[in-house]
Amino acid sequence: MLCMMRPLHLLLCLLFLSITTGYAQRDSLTLVQAPWTHDTLNGIVLKTLHFQHKEYFQSNQFIAILEIPGDSPHRLGFACDSVRTRTSTLAERHDAIAAVNGSFFDMDRHNPICYLRIDSVERGINEPGKDTVNRKYYQYGTLVLTDGKPHILHTDSARLWERELPYRDIMTAGPLLIWNGQDQSMRNDLSFVSKRHNRTAIGIRPDGTVLLLVVDGRTRESEGMSLDELIRTLRWMGCRDALNLDGGGSTTLYVKGNAHGGIVNYPSDNGRFDHAGERAVSNIIIVR
Numbered sequence: 430m431l432c433m434m435r436p437l438h439l440l441l442c443l444l445f446l447s448i449t450t451g452y453a454q455r456d457s458l459t460l461v462q463a464p465w466t467h468d469t470l471n472g473i474v475l476k477t478l479h480f481q482h483k484e485y486f487q488s489n490q491f492i493a494i495l496e497i498p499g500d501s502p503h504r505l506g507f508a509c510d511s512v513r514t515r516t517s518t519l520a521e522r523h524d525a526i527a528a529v530n531g532s533f534f535d536m537d538r539h540n541p542i543c544y545l546r547i548d549s550v551e552r553g554i555n556e557p558g559k560d561t562v563n564r565k566y567y568q569y570g571t572l573v574l575t576d577g578k579p580h581i582l583h584t585d586s587a588r589l590w591e592r593e594l595p596y597r598d599i600m601t602a603g604p605l606l607i608w609n610g611q612d613q614s615m616r617n618d619l620s621f622v623s624k625r626h627n628r629t630a631i632g633i634r635p636d637g638t639v640l641l642l643v644v645d646g647r648t649r650e651s652e653g654m655s656l657d658e659l660i661r662t663l664r665w666m667g668c669r670d671a672l673n674l675d676g677g678g679s680t681t682l683y684v685k686g687n688a689h690g691g692i693v694n695y696p697s698d699n700g701r702f703d704h705a706g707e708r709a710v711s712n713i714i715i716v717r
Contacts, residue, residue: 457665459485471526472501473716475684477693481650486658488625491651492644493682493694494666495527497716499637504577506715507531507547507598513539513709516681517691525715528683529629529641532602533567533675534711541711543568544591544601552712555588555601563588566616570605570672572631574598577717579631579639581670583608600714606630606660607671615656625653627680627697631714632668640666641714643682645695650702678708 459480468475474496481489497503508523513534520528532543534553541553542565558565563586571582573596583605584590591599605613615622627646633639642663646653654662656673663671678698683691689704699706 453661456486456661460662460665470684470686471503473497473503473527475693479651486654488652489650490644490654491695492642492662494643495529495641495682495684495716497639497641499634499639504717505574505579505639506577506717507545507574507600507712508715509541509545509547509552509712511539513711515707515709516713517683517707519710519713520683520685520691520715523715523717525683525717526685527641527716528681528713529631529643530675530679530681530708530710531712531714532600539711543603544571544589544599545712546591546597546599549597551592555591557588566618566621567603567673568601570601570603570608572600572602572672572714578637579633581605581608581631581633581672600712602672602674604656604673605671606656606673607632607663607668610669612660612664615660622656625655625658626676627653627678628656628659628676629674629680629682630659630663630671631674632663632666632671634667635669638667640668641682641716642666643680643694645680645697645702646676647678647697647700648695648702651695674714675710678706679710681707681710 465476465478476494479491516530542556545553555564555568571584628644630642645651682693692704696706698708
């Protein structure tokens with residue numbers, strides 16, 4: 430009986446692999462060939478796309494991407510406040526032309542819970558989790574800026590490893606999604622990894638083009654993505670390196686002069702698919 434089951438088991442595995450590979454090929458073509466809406470803003474390209482018939486990952490998705498060419502004169506920066514502030518408000522305060530929400534923070538104490546350094550001033554350190562000795566799962570990727578140009582690093586496990594880095598601007602987040610062209614393995618975590626949520630991420634292509642990407646979630650109109658789906662999306666968009674940022678109700682993309690107070694996506698903190706559900710956050714990534 431055992432000998433008879435082995436070929437059957439192999440056949441089922443091959444069938445499953447064939448089906449999943451077919452789905453991946455279909456989804457990648459669906460993403461790349463979809464009718465994206467394009468707007469060019471001072472050399473920066475804003476792209477939006479709304480899948481409304483469950484054609485991407487068999488789900489509805491609203492995706493917005495800000496593309497900053499590698500040779501663009503625009504620069505990235507970080508901004509933070511001692512009291513949680515909406516991404517749009519903090520961006521306007523720093524005269525940014527665009528912004529996304531940044532890394533993770535404490536909702537009650539307002540402070541960053543991942544390492545954050547702005548203009549050489551330390552604004553937050555990695556707070557260890559209950560199940561870790563040094564740092565949390567989402568503190569294993571670090572975004573550093575050199576003259577406003579971003580680079581993504583794979584962090585060391587030491588909790589204060591970032592303090593030894595020579596950069597003026599450092600933001601730790603995670604998990605690291607893609608590094609040096611390789612998809613990073615995700616841990617078995619149903620709520621944070623496998624479940625679909627709103628997502629914010631930064632990706633970098635080999636030519637230096639920077640992608641600031643948001644995916645809305647938690648509504649019928651846009652269900653959000655698992656981290657595996659987010660990895661595949663960023664890979665299909667050509668990213669060599671990619672880092673997950675804070676998501677959920679924090680996910681926000683702001684573009685100066687855009688309708689709805691600059692809010693491009695549909696933040697979900699009010700439980701509705703509109704532009705009014707923006708959450709106050711601790712820190713953001715700005716484009717100047």
